[in-house]
Amino acid sequence: MASLLEGQARPIRLADIAKAAGVSHGTASNVFSRPEIVRAEVRERVKAIAEQMGYAGPDPKGRLLRAGKVNAIGVATTEPLSYFFDDPFARVMMAGISEACDATGAGIALVSAANQEKLAWNIQSALVDGFVLFCIEGGSRLVDLTRERKLPFVALELGFQDETVSAIGVDNVAGARLAARHLAELGHRRFAVLSLGFADDHTGFATPEVVRSAVYTGTRDRLAGYFEELSRFGIDTATVPVYETENEEKSTRAGLEAIFARDERPTAILAMSDRMALIAIDWLKARGLNVPGDVSIVGFDGVPDGALSTPPLTTIAQPITEIGRRAARMILDHDGAVRRETMGVEFIVRGSTGPAPKA
Amino acid sequence: MASLLEGQARPIRLADIAKAAGVSHGTASNVFSRPEIVRAEVRERVKAIAEQMGYAGPDPKGRLLRAGKVNAIGVATTEPLSYFFDDPFARVMMAGISEACDATGAGIALVSAANQEKLAWNIQSALVDGFVLFCIEGGSRLVDLTRERKLPFVALELGFQDETVSAIGVDNVAGARLAARHLAELGHRRFAVLSLGFADDHTGFATPEVVRSAVYTGTRDRLAGYFEELSRFGIDTATVPVYETENEEKSTRAGLEAIFARDERPTAILAMSDRMALIAIDWLKARGLNVPGDVSIVGFDGVPDGALSTPPLTTIAQPITEIGRRAARMILDHDGAVRRETMGVEFIVRGSTGPAPKA
DNA sequence: AGCGAAATTTGAATCGATCCAACAAAAATG
DNA sequence: CATTTTTGTTGGATCGATTCAAATTTCGCT
Numbered sequence: 001m002a003s004l005l006e007g008q009a010r011p012i013r014l015a016d017i018a019k020a021a022g023v024s025h026g027t028a029s030n031v032f033s034r035p036e037i038v039r040a041e042v043r044e045r046v047k048a049i050a051e052q053m054g055y056a057g058p059d060p061k062g063r064l065l066r067a068g069k070v071n072a073i074g075v076a077t078t079e080p081l082s083y084f085f086d087d088p089f090a091r092v093m094m095a096g097i098s099e100a101c102d103a104t105g106a107g108i109a110l111v112s113a114a115n116q117e118k119l120a121w122n123i124q125s126a127l128v129d130g131f132v133l134f135c136i137e138g139g140s141r142l143v144d145l146t147r148e149r150k151l152p153f154v155a156l157e158l159g160f161q162d163e164t165v166s167a168i169g170v171d172n173v174a175g176a177r178l179a180a181r182h183l184a185e186l187g188h189r190r191f192a193v194l195s196l197g198f199a200d201d202h203t204g205f206a207t208p209e210v211v212r213s214a215v216y217t218g219t220r221d222r223l224a225g226y227f228e229e230l231s232r233f234g235i236d237t238a239t240v241p242v243y244e245t246e247n248e249e250k251s252t253r254a255g256l257e258a259i260f261a262r263d264e265r266p267t268a269i270l271a272m273s274d275r276m277a278l279i280a281i282d283w284l285k286a287r288g289l290n291v292p293g294d295v296s297i298v299g300f301d302g303v304p305d306g307a308l309s310t311p312p313l314t315t316i317a318q319p320i321t322e323i324g325r326r327a328a329r330m331i332l333d334h335d336g337a338v339r340r341e342t343m344g345v346e347f348i349v350r351g352s353t354g355p356a357p358k359a
Numbered sequence: 360m361a362s363l364l365e366g367q368a369r370p371i372r373l374a375d376i377a378k379a380a381g382v383s384h385g386t387a388s389n390v391f392s393r394p395e396i397v398r399a400e401v402r403e404r405v406k407a408i409a410e411q412m413g414y415a416g417p418d419p420k421g422r423l424l425r426a427g428k429v430n431a432i433g434v435a436t437t438e439p440l441s442y443f444f445d446d447p448f449a450r451v452m453m454a455g456i457s458e459a460c461d462a463t464g465a466g467i468a469l470v471s472a473a474n475q476e477k478l479a480w481n482i483q484s485a486l487v488d489g490f491v492l493f494c495i496e497g498g499s500r501l502v503d504l505t506r507e508r509k510l511p512f513v514a515l516e517l518g519f520q521d522e523t524v525s526a527i528g529v530d531n532v533a534g535a536r537l538a539a540r541h542l543a544e545l546g547h548r549r550f551a552v553l554s555l556g557f558a559d560d561h562t563g564f565a566t567p568e569v570v571r572s573a574v575y576t577g578t579r580d581r582l583a584g585y586f587e588e589l590s591r592f593g594i595d596t597a598t599v600p601v602y603e604t605e606n607e608e609k610s611t612r613a614g615l616e617a618i619f620a621r622d623e624r625p626t627a628i629l630a631m632s633d634r635m636a637l638i639a640i641d642w643l644k645a646r647g648l649n650v651p652g653d654v655s656i657v658g659f660d661g662v663p664d665g666a667l668s669t670p671p672l673t674t675i676a677q678p679i680t681e682i683g684r685r686a687a688r689m690i691l692d693h694d695g696a697v698r699r700e701t702m703g704v705e706f707i708v709r710g711s712t713g714p715a716p717k718a
Numbered sequence: 719a720g721c722g723a724a725a726t727t728t729g730a731a732t733c734g735a736t737c738c739a740a741c742a743a744a745a746a747t748g
Numbered sequence: 749c750a751t752t753t754t755t756g757t758t759g760g761a762t763c764g765a766t767t768c769a770a771a772t773t774t775c776g777c778t
Contacts, residue, residue: 005633011509013763013764013765014765014766015765023726023727023728024376024727024728024766025729025765025766026727026728026729026767029728029766029767030727030766033766037725037726038726038727039726054509056508056509056510057508058506058646058764058765058766059764059765060483060486060763060764061427061763061764061765062424062763062764062766063484063765063766064423064424064486064733064764064765065420065421065423065424065732065734065735065763065764065766066726066732066733066765066766066767067733067765068420068733071484075466076620079462080461081457081458081461082453082454082457082461084444084453085443085444085450085453085454086450086454091445092446094444095441095445098437098439098440098441098444098469099440100439102439102441102473103479105472105481107468107470107485108469109431109466109468109469111466111468112461113461113464114461118464121464122464124416124419125422125430126419127419127423127429127486134386139559149415149416150370150414150415173515177598183716195752202747235672245604248429278771302767304742310669335764354522359725370734372734373736374734381760382734382758383757383758384736384758385737385757385758385759388737389756389757392736396735396756397756397757398755398756398757401756403755413733416734417735417736418733419734419735420734420737421732421734421735421763422736423735423763424733424734424735424736424762424764425734425735425737426735426736427746427763470769488741701740
């Protein structure tokens with residue numbers, strides 16, 4: 001009697017059921033996790049009692065400790081959680097990750113925190129078997145934090161050169177060269193670059209110094225690709241303005257203001273992300289400039305939105321979904337090895353690029 | 360010596376550190392979870408040894424069992440995981456949920472499975488403090504499954520009338536009436552309804568019988584709202600075709616084919632979701648029909664895409680983000696009470712509706 | 719009835735931490 | 749110097765399950 005009333009207070013445990021049914025925990029456990037090895041009669045009795053006592057089934061918290069595997073991968077970023085649902089690039093990437101997880105029945109845990117300490121705590125306490133890291137702003141800190149967990153993880157976008165971390169990215173140099181060559185062949189000679197960050201919390205025109213000491217080699221490689229190709233066309237890359245943004249509205253617009261405030265206005269913009277490219281199209285149109293009539297733009301990434309803009313965006317497309325799939329699989333069937341994969345890019349010519357205007 | 364070598368084999372536990380440092384496991388635990396109460400000297404020694412032995416920090420799996428709280432909410436649906444990143448409605452909802460979670464530092468675990476058994480397992484084994492359920496197709500099963508976990512949960516979209524489950528939804532009747540009145544006032548007299556499901560796995564024209572025995576009362580209410588208002592304008596609702604779709608491309612197009620294959624073609628379409636409405640606009644344009652010249656359309660939901668279509672969609676907007684926020688908060692600060700909230704809708708007139716064509 | 723094989727059941731050990739009452743040592747007080 | 753207070757440390761209990769070797773029961777067969 002008393003025990004029944006006491007039971008009310010806190011959730012029923014498997015042990016309570018076992019006691020009530022007069023079987024050992026072992027058997028009670030088997031009733032739920034391996035019913036086939038329990039005698040039918042016992043099984044039904046235990047199940048009935050569990051039902052009657054309002055047992056919620058074996059608590060995953062307990063099981064987890066024993067099993068050791070969570071069967072979920074964590075996807076982490078330093079952006080707020082909503083980034084995963086807002087950002088076009090992230091969304092396509094998540095679709096790929098989702099696919100791989102769906103296929104194996106694994107779950108996805110979203111981990112994030114703009115705030116420093118919380119990020120650390122969230123990474124430390126995430127219940128996952130491994131991490132996929134979106135290495136954007138603050139990527140190196142994210143990697144350091146994650147490394148501490150000593151769980152498998154993959155960095156997306158090959159954020160930095162550390163050869164000891166698994167990563168998947170694209171051939172940035174090749175992609176950037178494609179973009180630059182395309183514009184150069186269209187006759188453009190005055191360029192500007194809307195750049196991603198070379199290090200955290202930078203913004204503004206990038207000096208050669210900044211470029212040389214880049215933390216994010218992805219950014220550096222793209223720039224190198226642009227410049228290599230431009231040089232081949234006899235362009236003095238030292239005169240090409242490179243504006244470092246935070247890949248969002250505000251700093252990108254600031255960059256455009258700064259670039260177009262200079263004496264030599266560009267006729268072609270090389271943007272290291274579609275996001276910036278799209279913002280640039282908007283900005284230029286608002287300024288009464290024609291795209292691609294006055295200014296041509298090439299993006300980088302290949303997000304779906306690029307196909308919908310007016311004009312549609314010419315861009316270097318990454319196999320985003322495939323990268324996501326592979327990243328997830330790297331965690332799901334992790335074998336202890338460090339893998340670094342470089343995927344190819346695809347050049348998509350759409351409407352945002354055209355011949356250089358006759359000056 | 361031997362112990363160091365043995366340690367290599369499996370991950371280091373807090374107990375190993377304690378032993379190596381010559382302190383009790385209680386103290387070792389404190390070093391990590393409440394460092395301020397440990398004498399500085401001891402603290403540093405233990406930390407040094409932990410570092411040296413390659414300890415990954417207190418394992419969340421262990422902590423979890425003790426703490427009881429996961430600090431994460433599960434978001435579940437019967438759709439594949441990618442639904443969360445693809446579907447516009449889901450994305451806006453997730454943004455709201457993200458916001459609430461970010462504010463309290465809680466995590467989000469995505470749970471899904473198209474497959475029956477896996478869904479059950481995924482729900483049973485999700486490490487979360489509660490669930491937010493996307494009750495679309497298969498919503499009742501999802502609720503039943505979740506109820507078993509005996510964790511707090513909220514159903515989105517007021518899928519069904521069961522008063523014992525917490526839910527947040529909108530005033531479907533009021534919203535639907537707004538839509539119908541608008542069209543009727545524009546002079547339309549021949550209507551068709553693109554309907555969401557009344558029960559699982561239905562598709563095709565809905566008979567009064569189907570409507571009466573609806574599992575999804577949200578759908579039923581919207582239809583009731585439409586019909587109530589149409590009746591007031593003297594329209595015989597018995598003659599209005601109601602086509603039940605699965606809220607995706609294929610069945611919606613099938614519905615349009617079926618509707619426009621009838622003798623009396625509608626001049627106005629009431630769609631129970633923006634998704635269907637947008638598909639309808641596409642379909643009609645492809646058929647050479649002008650929207651809203653020949654056919655007017657009103658959607659339901661108020662997803663961002665609706666503002667971008669050509670013509671932009673007139674719709675009944677739900678406060679989607681706010682619903683998401685509230686749902687998450689209901690779980691986060693759960694007090695044991697069953698809450699059912701009904702939010703108001705906003706009528707947004709855009710370009711997809713116009714005066715009825717002169718017949 | 720007797721016996722070995724097969725099918726079930728048991729209960730202790732384990733997973734990896736946190737909590738807390740009790741104790742010990744050091745510091746403050748009279 | 750004796751006594752209280754404060755500050756740190758200890759180790760057992762607990763969270764809720766699963767696992768596995770050993771013990772027990774059941775069953776088929778002679």
